[in-house]
Amino acid sequence: MKHGMKITTTGTGLLMFLVIWQLLAWIIHRPILPSPAEVLPIFFRLLFGELGLHMAASAGRVVSAISLALIIAVPAGLVLGQSRSLNRIFEPLIAIIYPIPKIVFLPVIYLLLGISDLSKIFLIAIIIFFQVLVVVRDEAANLHRELILSVRSLGAGRRGLFRFVYLPATLPAILTSLRVSVGTAIAVLFIAEQSLTTHGLGYYIIVETYQVLRYPEMYAGILAMGFLGVTLYFIINRFEFYFNRHLRLDDE
Numbered sequence: 001m002k003h004g005m006k007i008t009t010t011g012t013g014l015l016m017f018l019v020i021w022q023l024l025a026w027i028i029h030r031p032i033l034p035s036p037a038e039v040l041p042i043f044f045r046l047l048f049g050e051l052g053l054h055m056a057a058s059a060g061r062v063v064s065a066i067s068l069a070l071i072i073a074v075p076a077g078l079v080l081g082q083s084r085s086l087n088r089i090f091e092p093l094i095a096i097i098y099p100i101p102k103i104v105f106l107p108v109i110y111l112l113l114g115i116s117d118l119s120k121i122f123l124i125a126i127i128i129f130f131q132v133l134v135v136v137r138d139e140a141a142n143l144h145r146e147l148i149l150s151v152r153s154l155g156a157g158r159r160g161l162f163r164f165v166y167l168p169a170t171l172p173a174i175l176t177s178l179r180v181s182v183g184t185a186i187a188v189l190f191i192a193e194q195s196l197t198t199h200g201l202g203y204y205i206i207v208e209t210y211q212v213l214r215y216p217e218m219y220a221g222i223l224a225m226g227f228l229g230v231t232l233y234f235i236i237n238r239f240e241f242y243f244n245r246h247l248r249l250d251d252e
Contacts, residue, residue: 034216043220050204051217055224057199061117062185062232065124066178072125073132074174078166080133081140098134102127103188110196120192120200124185131181132174139170175240179233186229201225 018036025035046052080087106123113119143165193202201224209218 031215034219039216039219039223042216043223046217046220047224051220051224054199054201054204054221055228058189058193058201058225059228061121061200062124062189062228065121065185066128068121068125069128069132070174070178073129074136074170077133077136078140078170081137081143087137087141094130094134098130102130103191106192115196120189120197123192124188127185127188128178128181131177135173135177136170139173140166143169171243172240175236175243179236179240182229182232182236186225186232190225201228 021036025033043051047055080090102123105126106119109119109123113122189200190202190205193200194206195203197203201221205218205221205225208214209221
C-alpha cells in the first residue's frame with residue numbers, strides 16, 4: 001500500500017512539474033525556456049544517442065564513487081564505533097573535514113590525481129564517505145554491549161558479529177545516508193564535469209549546448225541529469241524498503 005502511494009505521489013509530482021514548466025514557458029515566451037512539448041521529444045530521441053552516452057559516463061562515475069565510498073567507509077565506521085580510543089584520535093579530524101564543502105578540494109585532487117575520471121570519482125566518493133562514516137560510527141557506538149556479548153556467547157566470531165549484529169543494525173542508516181547524499185553527489189558531478197573532460201552530462205549541458213545556445217538540447221541534458229539523480233534515489237529507496245520489510249518479518 002505504501003509503495004503504491006509513493007508511485008502515485010511521484011506521478012503527481014511529475015505532472016505538477018510539467019504543468020508549472022509549461023506555464024512558465026507561456027509566460028516567458030522566449031527561446032531561453034522552451035516548453036516540455038518541445039524538449040521531451042528531443043530528450044527521448046537523444047537518450048538513445050549522444051545524450052545516452054554522456055548519461056552513461058556520469059552514471060558510471062557516480063556508481064563507482066558510491067562503491068568506493070562504501071568499501072572504505074563501512075568498515076572504518078564500524079571500527080571507530082566500537083573503539084573509543086581510535087574514535088578519540090580521529091574525531092577532531094572528522095569534525096573539521098566533515099562540514100567543509102568537498103568541491104573546494106577539486107583543484108587539489110586534480111593536482112594529485114591528474115585530470116581524469118579517477119579524480120572526479122574520488123571527489124564524489126569523499127562526499128559519500130563522510131556521510132556514511134559518521135552514520136555507521138554512531139550506529140555502531142550505540143549498539144548494546146549485552147547484544148554483542150550474547151551473540152559471542154553463542155560462538156559467533158568477527159564474521160558472525162558482522163553478519164548478524166553490525167550489518168543489520170547499521171544497514172538502514174547506511175541506505176538513508178546514501179539516499180540523502182545522492183543529490184549532493186550529482187550536483188558536485190555536474191560541476192566537476194563542466195571542464196577538462198569530453199564526456200558526461202555536465203560537459204554536455206554547459207559546453208555542447210549552453211555555450212552554443214542549443215537551449216532545447218540543454219534542457220534535455222538537465223532532464224537527463226535529474227533523471228539520473230531520481231533513479232539512483234529510488235534504487236536506494238527500494239533497497240531500504242525491502243530491507244526494512246524483511247527486518248520486520250524476521251522480528252515477527
